[in-house]
Amino acid sequence: MSYSLAKVDQIIDGYGADKEALIQILLDIQHEFRWLSRETLMHTADRLGLPMNQLYNVTTFYKHFSLVPQGRHAVSVCVGTACHVRGATRLLDRVAQGLKLSPDETSADEKFSLKTVSCLGCCALGPVMVFDGKYMSNPTSNEIAEIVEECE
Amino acid sequence: MSQISVTINGEHIQAEEGMTILEAARGAGIFIPTLCHHEQLESYGSCRLCVVEIGTGERKKVVASCLYHISEGLVVETETEKINGFRRTILNLLMHRWDNIPAILLEKYGAKSNERFIDNMTYCILCGLCVRFCHEVKGANVLGFIGRGTIRQVVIFPNQSAKYCASSCPDEMECLHYCPTGVISSQYYGSRPADGQALPHAAPVCINEDLNILEVLERVGHV
Numbered sequence: 001m002s003y004s005l006a007k008v009d010q011i012i013d014g015y016g017a018d019k020e021a022l023i024q025i026l027l028d029i030q031h032e033f034r035w036l037s038r039e040t041l042m043h044t045a046d047r048l049g050l051p052m053n054q055l056y057n058v059t060t061f062y063k064h065f066s067l068v069p070q071g072r073h074a075v076s077v078c079v080g081t082a083c084h085v086r087g088a089t090r091l092l093d094r095v096a097q098g099l100k101l102s103p104d105e106t107s108a109d110e111k112f113s114l115k116t117v118s119c120l121g122c123c124a125l126g127p128v129m130v131f132d133g134k135y136m137s138n139p140t141s142n143e144i145a146e147i148v149e150e151c152e
Numbered sequence: 153m154s155q156i157s158v159t160i161n162g163e164h165i166q167a168e169e170g171m172t173i174l175e176a177a178r179g180a181g182i183f184i185p186t187l188c189h190h191e192q193l194e195s196y197g198s199c200r201l202c203v204v205e206i207g208t209g210e211r212k213k214v215v216a217s218c219l220y221h222i223s224e225g226l227v228v229e230t231e232t233e234k235i236n237g238f239r240r241t242i243l244n245l246l247m248h249r250w251d252n253i254p255a256i257l258l259e260k261y262g263a264k265s266n267e268r269f270i271d272n273m274t275y276c277i278l279c280g281l282c283v284r285f286c287h288e289v290k291g292a293n294v295l296g297f298i299g300r301g302t303i304r305q306v307v308i309f310p311n312q313s314a315k316y317c318a319s320s321c322p323d324e325m326e327c328l329h330y331c332p333t334g335v336i337s338s339q340y341y342g343s344r345p346a347d348g349q350a351l352p353h354a355a356p357v358c359i360n361e362d363l364n365i366l367e368v369l370e371r372v373g374h375v
Contacts (some may be wrong), residue, residue, distance in 0.1 A: 051287070056296060
């Protein structure tokens with residue numbers, strides 16, 4: 001099940017169905033289901049009394065919101081300036097090869113999602129990869145392969 | 153509302169408290185160019201052509217006159233070299249999206265097309281007049297923005313249009329009259345391009361049950 005409207009209702013009620021809390025509500029919904037489906041957005045719009053165009057405006061403005069299903073494991077590679085000069089392109093190639101995904105893609109079994117991000121604020125570790133919230137400095141192909149093996 | 157006095161281009165002007173600089177200036181017959189402003193709609197401040205300089209000496213600063221409210225004794229300059237330079241730059245940039253900018257503006261500010269910028273004649277300058285008209289005046293929300301930065305564009309939500317357009321604008325699409333560039337044409341209104349047909353980049357696109365928003369986002373390079 002990729003989403004449940006009952007859970008969406010619960011999240012919206014948690015904010016008192018306040019339209020001012022739109023972004024926070026959307027963040028929570030995305031955290032719960034890993035993406036925002038059309039049905040979830042329509043339901044949220046109904047509950048908050050907001051027009052759909054405003055929800056699409058917000059969700060397409062912020063890169064964090066995803067309108068496509070995301071994998072169970074989130075992999076981000078930093079391509080910010082510092083990481084770039086320290087070899088982010090080569091790291092991204094390695095990761096893409098290891099996961100068999102191209103950037104901004106999700107595997108068919110929804111196991112992994114590969115994203116590029118711009119600066120994570122730890123440039124000294126660059127080039128950086130973040131795997132499910134864990135920061136890794138310039139992992140080798142073997143290290144990447146190990147992680148891929150370990151994942152469910 | 154009490155009367156207050158402000159100085160615009162050295163002229164002392166009486167205006168009502170709560171007015172914006174733009175309203176006060178226009179009331180006194182002083183010209184400030186605008187593209188995204190309309191009396192019926194809330195000020196938006198997206199075209200930035202209405203910038204003016206306020207204050208004196210080192211406290212001078214540049215503000216959008218359509219949004220800035222006047223206060224007693226405010227000193228405003230609408231045509232300084234700096235301001236005209238800003239307007240020239242804005243027009244230079246706009247020329248690459250809209251090749252039919254009123255000549256009077258181009259001449260007045262000496263705007264010329266610059267080969268540094270790539271032509272992208274979308275004829276949409278993202279002023280938001282149509283979107284705001286649809287939202288504020290009609291309450292229909294048929295039009296909306298998607299995306300950010302260079303891929304930001306106006307889209308039509310036909311689901312909404314089926315529900316609201318006929319009742320809100322029974323005779324015609326009134327939003328057409330608000331578009332300064334004339335890009336919103338009835339051709340694409342409530343319809344969708346045939347399968348496999350490329351979306352005309354200049355035109356607002358449709359989002360409905362069949363044409364999923366993801367497809368649209370894909371075409372504009374968002375996903």
